[in-house]
Amino acid sequence: MPPSEKKLGLWTSTSLVVGNMIGAGVFLMPAAMASFGSIGLLGWVFSAIGSFFLAKVFSNLSKLLPHATGGPYAFTHTGFGDFAGFLVAWGYFIATSCANAAITISLVSALSTFFPVLATNPVAAISTGLCAIWFITYINTLGVVTSGKLQLTTTILKVLPLLLIAIGGLFFIQAKNFIPFNSSGKTTFDAITATAAMTMFSFIGIECATVPAGSVENPGKTIPRATILGLLIATLIYILGSVSVMGVIPASVLQHSVTPYADAAVIIYGSNARYWVSAGVAIAAFGALNGWTLMQGQMPFAIAKDKLFPAIFSKQNKKGVPYVGILLNSVLVSLFMSMNYTKGLVEQFRFLLLLSLLSMLIPYLLSAAAYLVIKAAKKQTTGWPGAVALAVLAFSYALWNIAGTGKDAVYYGFLLLMASVPFYVWVAYKKAGE
Template sequence: MPETLSEKNKLGLWTSTSLVIGNMIGAGIFLMPAAMASFGSIGLLGWVFSAIGSFFLAKVFSNLSKLLPHATGGPYAYTRDGLGDFIGFLVAWGYYLAVACANAAITISFVSALSTFFPVLGSSSFIAVATGLCSIWLLAYINTLGVVAGGKLQLVTTILKVLPLLLVAIGGLFFIKAANFSPFNTSGSGIISALQATATMTMFAFIGIESATVPSGSVANPEKTVARATMLGLLITTFIYILGSVSVIGIIPAAQLQKSLTPYADTAVIIYGSNARYWVSAGIAIAAFGSLNGWTLLQGQVPYAISKDKLFPPIFSRTNKKGVPYMGIIISSIMVSLFMTMNYTKGLVAQFKFLLLLSLLSVLIPYLLSAAAYLVIRVRKTPQAGGWAGAIMLAILAFGYSLWAIAGAGQEAVYYGFLLLLAGIPFYVWAAFRKKAE
């Protein structure tokens, strides 16, 4: 966004932090304890492992935000600055499509969560699609009103989605039964294999850790705010994830938990009574809605940053009087609407799932390359600074964790993800010729 925006029209610490928390905590976290129940309580170590790896990434993004405080675009801006136009473009191309696919999936989760209160959404594809489209375009409209409008909504939805999770996480500590934590490993494999499997599952819950870096140009005092928001968002989210898992696993026996379709709601009923199921279900819907809002804000910022660098069509760099890249939001919302509708269209469901598989790697690659770009940018920006041993170690650990995460995504995701990135090369060649001609 234009640097001329006044401070009151920019995101502050708490709205930036809510963007990180809100984008990481989606509807899926409410199902995670059941998905991991078959492994035993070793799953808690999987959360810890993922949190540690995510800490290295968060620290890299935090440091990069200090080195390039006004670089709108997050991972794209960092990789382009450190590794050049081509690598930056590939990161942005994949990330942009991945966000569109993710938003479609989040919209489907939101509609599914609402079906608890409106059963017709589960039986009528037409009404489900209409509800999904209304939510997509409502949030698109809100985010064209200014980054502060989207930020305030994000703060409210983040608080509302975190509350039921905290009520279960903290209230559940008084109902835990130690016997439910044993046996420690029920996966049927060794501890290392079980730890790797659970850490692979949990690492996807930390995707979105870079969210505060993407709209850096629209953040007040970005050299301090973005770094603080990234680390604070990670700490709060990790606390909620681990403490919530401890309570759910400690209250519901593993055999019962594996069969649960609503583990957090089932736990809340034990703690607070039967009515608790409804406010947890409401929390799931709000979690999806808030996550969709946060990613909608980013889906305008990323193509705006690429277009401003003349690596994307100029239409994406158009802004309204509020300084919002509205054309990017509109075009992205059209894509999200199409992807979401595919899921409810017979014959296209498989294609939609395939798109999600394609996009998975495109979310992880920016983490890997941002870690690589970190040292390059640090050498150029602060060549006389000390602490190089720590910086090198941080980059290696963040790069290694990202590489491990990519391997954990599976062979099929890696194969098709690279094909998706390669598909962007003709667009880069076109942009390069256009840029040279100008």
């Protein structure tokens, strides 16, 4: 157990939540939502409410199991046993590897503003992406505190340009830009459902403070506070930023923008603002890559300790870092990222991203279900009406979003999980023989 000075505190844990939630993708979200009209703002609100239920479940589970490293895996494993826990860990690891590849591509894309060759030369783009991946890998092998400090720094730097646009844009808003309210051609309910499904992906990462629980100082208090605080900070930035960008740029222009925050910054602060917004996108991607890489060491470490992954994943270096999972993740991320720049493999890369969608939601679903099981196992006799209501709401929200990912994601995501069954049978057999 690392000493307290080598553990993550409240603000570093909060930066894991905020930094992993706010990736480069949020900078494009206003343009993606513009075709729906200002009703898209309600999508943010509904996603924030649903995510609060999930965040509260994770907070309560962290109080019940304060030292459970692995977050959703640990909760599912405790509640439903080896097989369910294994499926969550497997899906989470693969999904995060795909997500890290997409984050790396976003980083390279943002850097192309300053180095145009990255937009036209695949070799330069791949080389830059690989350098970023393996530099982050090196940082994460130096210890959880070092990667945590980097996460806190990049989170502050990525939040600043978003806040500058979110707050500065309030003085340039034109009410006419919010009309029509619903331009999607769908019913109000269908439009809200569609926009809530889109914005939900910006809330993935609310569980991140729970994953390195063994490296968090006073986890029973720190993790619940960091989870809720991180969600509130991200929600404020999301909604306020969307209001400003949508209010500054007409919807007819916004829906065709490939850099909506940068376009809004130019209107608010002048032409040079485009560059510091692009820098913000790059920092956002870099920070998210760092945070998710940290997750990729902790998840295999937790499941290996339970003898459901090969024992090599439980090995730690002199800094107490479970480095094998990080190294394997970086190899996979490097492979997936390179696929995107290889003609003929782009569709395969997109297919892998499609597979990852469901795998990021199932841990939420099962964690919500495990909450009541664990509460009963701990023989808690109070607070049951509120706990049941919370679990039902969080479970329903996760299930709703799984349905919202579409039948292809559900089908192929299910196949991805089932592909792990032979591996599980093998490790379960070895575990039973020990």
